[in-house]
Amino acid sequence: MSDDILINIQVTLAKGDRNGVAKLTKEALDKGLSVKVILEDGLIKSMNAIGEKFKANEIFIPEVLIAAKAMHAGIAVLEPLFAASGIKPTGRVVIGTVKGDLHDIGKNIVSMMLKGACFEVVDLGIDVPPGKFLEIVQTKSPDIIAMSSLLTTSMGAMRETIKVLKESGLRDKVKIIVGGAPITQGFADSIGADSYAKDAATAVDKAKELLKKIPM
Numbered sequence: 001m002s003d004d005i006l007i008n009i010q011v012t013l014a015k016g017d018r019n020g021v022a023k024l025t026k027e028a029l030d031k032g033l034s035v036k037v038i039l040e041d042g043l044i045k046s047m048n049a050i051g052e053k054f055k056a057n058e059i060f061i062p063e064v065l066i067a068a069k070a071m072h073a074g075i076a077v078l079e080p081l082f083a084a085s086g087i088k089p090t091g092r093v094v095i096g097t098v099k100g101d102l103h104d105i106g107k108n109i110v111s112m113m114l115k116g117a118c119f120e121v122v123d124l125g126i127d128v129p130p131g132k133f134l135e136i137v138q139t140k141s142p143d144i145i146a147m148s149s150l151l152t153t154s155m156g157a158m159r160e161t162i163k164v165l166k167e168s169g170l171r172d173k174v175k176i177i178v179g180g181a182p183i184t185q186g187f188a189d190s191i192g193a194d195s196y197a198k199d200a201a202t203a204v205d206k207a208k209e210l211l212k213k214i215p216m
């Protein structure tokens with residue numbers, strides 16, 4: 001039964017039916033499925049399949065975009081459940097997709113999971129230039145900067161951002177975590193980031209570990 005609704009979510013997302021995905025996501029919640037299961041076995045699973053088809057040239061950018069919007073409609077239903085909690089924020093994270101990169105689905109999931117773990121999240125959106133990250137470190141004093149990149153051509157913007165922070169003398173004021181499909185632990189080490197996570201769930205664990213390393 002629960003498998004039926006998850007498959008329905010996958011199929012509806014692949015068709016790009018935003019209203020349908022939102023409705024089915026609500027239905028799945030009403031049926032008692034957990035946010036994690038709906039997210040991972042419904043929405044993300046379908047989006048990954050879309051990615052594979054895109055890679056194989058079976059579908060093209062417009063279809064991917066339409067599916068991505070349907071994915072956002074599902075995430076919008078789940079988000080308040082992650083965020084709903086009166087508990088004091090664990091720490092403040094500033095997150096953004098780096099300059100030159102417009103991909104935001106993974107970044108939004110990381111953001112949502114962090115909110116769910118009681119982090120206060122400031123989301124700078126997509127195509128965020130190094131100067132914007134710098135400005136926000138100066139004005140918001142976050143504990144952690146989280147940078148996302150999905151393109152090999154935008155990975156360099158992560159290095160550039162860390163360089164700009166170093167040059168401004170602010171690098172040691174903030175912990176930095178990076179992620180996104182082309183990012184590896186080796187790359188994270190090579191640019192001087194403090195942490196890397198391969199997925200949103202691991203990102204939360206790593207962010208918590210980083211907080212422990214911040215002197216009180």
Ligand code: B12
Pocket residue numbers: 044047048050051052054055061062064065068100101102103104105106107109110146147148149150151152153177178179180181182196197198199200201203
């Ligand atoms: C959706 C998509 C798009 C959509 C984006 C819509 C949107 N609002 O995001 C659109 C159609 C706009 C698009 C455009 C392009 N895309 Co595109 N796109 C994808 C696709 C199919 C899926 C990405 C996705 O959302 N995955 C699902 C999410 C959940 O996974 P994720 O992003 O990896 O995130 C997870 C982890 O990586 C991690 N994570 C992510 N961010 C962060 C951050 C931190 C701090 C941490 C800790 C973890 C973390 O946690 C997330 C959740 O678990 C991928 C293929 C793929 N399989 O990845 C190609 C892909 C990324 N795109 C690609 C390309 C080439 C492009 C274009 C250049 C195409 C073109 N010719 O115009 C443009 C670039 C536009 C730009 N300047 O950014 C290539 C990149 C190749 C490369 N290595 O550089 C890919 C890999 C496809 C391919 N195989 O060719 N794309």
